[in-house]
Amino acid sequence: MSDERTIDVLLIGGGIASASAAAELREQGFEGSIVLVTREQDPPYHRPPITKGYLQDGEDRDATFVHPQEWYAEHDVELLTRTPVMSLDCEARTAKVGREVIHFGQALIATGAMVRRLRVDGATRDNIHYLRALGNSDTLRAAVANAERIVVVGGSYIATEVAASLTLLDRTCTIVMQETLPLERHFGPVAGQFVHRLLTDHGIEVVGDADVVGFDGEGDDEGPVGAVVCADGRRIEGDLVVVGAGALPDVMLARKAGLVIGDGGGVSCDQRLQTSADGVFAAGDICEYDSVLHGRRLRIEHEQVAGAQGRHAARAMLGSEEPFAEVPYFWSDLADWTTLEYVGPAPAWDEEIVHGDPAGGAFSVFYLHDDRLVAALAVGRTDDVERASALIVAGADAERVRGMLAGL
Ligand SMILES: Cc1cc2nc3c(=O)[nH]c(=O)nc-3n(C[C@H](O)[C@H](O)[C@H](O)COP(=O)(O)OP(=O)(O)OC[C@H]3O[C@@H](n4cnc5c(N)ncnc54)[C@H](O)[C@@H]3O)c2cc1C
Secondary structure, eight states, X not given: OOEEEEEEEEEESSSHHHXXXXXXXXXXXOOSOEEXXXXXXXXXXXXXXXXXXTTTTOSOGGGGBSSOTTHHXXXXXXXXXXXXXXXXXXXXXXXXXXXXXXXXXXXXXXXXXXXXXXXXXXXXXXXXXXXXXXXXXXXXXXXXXXXXXXXXXXXXXXXXXXXXXXXXXXXXXXXXXXXXXXXXXXXHHHHHHHHHHHHHHTTOEXXXXXXXXXXXXXXXXXXXXXXXXXXXXXXXXXXXXEEXXXXXXOOHXXXXXXXXXXXXXXXXXXXXXXXXXXXXXXXXXXXXXXETTTTEEEEXXXXXXXXXXHHHHHHHHTTOOOOOOOOOEEEEEETTTEEEEEEOOOSOOSEEEXXXXXXGTEEEEEEEETTEEEEEEEESOHHHXXXXXXXXXXXXXXXHHHHHHHTO
């Protein structure tokens, strides 16, 4: 027989979204019972260090935690680690949590995302790594010590950050990617050229326009990896491979619970981040919401947004009717070489206004669609990100962006 009990708020998932929701509830003076459940062994932690400081071994594990371990007891938040939520009944407002049945008043579902694995020949070979959890970073750091040639597959921020971090560890890396220039899919050619130059200047080889179709090596398909094989026949030798091929929202529990899943693959939410079930909210990488700011549905996989959504959902639980209306912010550190900051997002744009000098290492790019500012990227110009954010909210056109830049 399973144990049963009743609580006020159940926070499902051990990421920044849940941890931020717990903090906001307490900061708003909520005195009810809160249980935060994660299937991981660690309390909620920040994932960005997995490819940056933590991978470079510059940070200890505790420094990645969103709240120190003792915070949970101090704030009367019950933290259940190594505990999966097996099922959720949104109508009855119950959840099967480990061996318990928990009756809840309201819930947050924040189960995050899973890495997208490449389904190609040789995908199960040894020494092919993916990064999502701290443990993956531990394993990779141990493995690189014995690697001679490292190949990083992917042209997005995970791949470029990993290659930069491993270069700091004195390893030689080759990036293999579908894109012509790294990061160009999201940030365009100016940013792509800048990052390409930065990586190659630090000794990273960049192989573009390459579709990875398999992993080769000695022995059968479980043997050690020896090379990455591309569709056009190119082979890039490597005895260790890291893949950064994106993430997929982990909606397994939500789907089983009958929550509506959106066209973007996330849990469908309204403007307040409430799901299709009354009293059940979603936040973070799984949250697909109606953005009043963008006038379309969005699903964002950024650390700062996940935290802000967790806090927003907490306020919604306490009765706030406000829509979630933040301009999503993202940053990426390439070793200690540079930081890229971005506000948007822009799925498409037809004009780029470049300010500053990309060759000099400090510049910004303003992205416009139909003469309206939709996104901006800045390197070494944080103030431009803040200015762009305000202009995106104001619906600024190209003339206004140019006027603002001329006045600087
Ligand atoms: C390697 C890496 C580097 C990143 N770097 C950056 C960066 O530089 N900048 C940036 O803006 N963003 C970055 N991100 C993205 C950012 O970390 C995510 O957007 C953020 O972690 C999302 O938080 P979340 O709370 O939604 O989900 P997650 O952090 O994924 O947490 C979800 C948690 O729920 C748990 N869970 C799932 N199902 C269940 C269940 N049934 N029962 C119990 N627990 C469950 C999972 O195990 C996990 O612990 C990075 C992500 C990764 C992986």
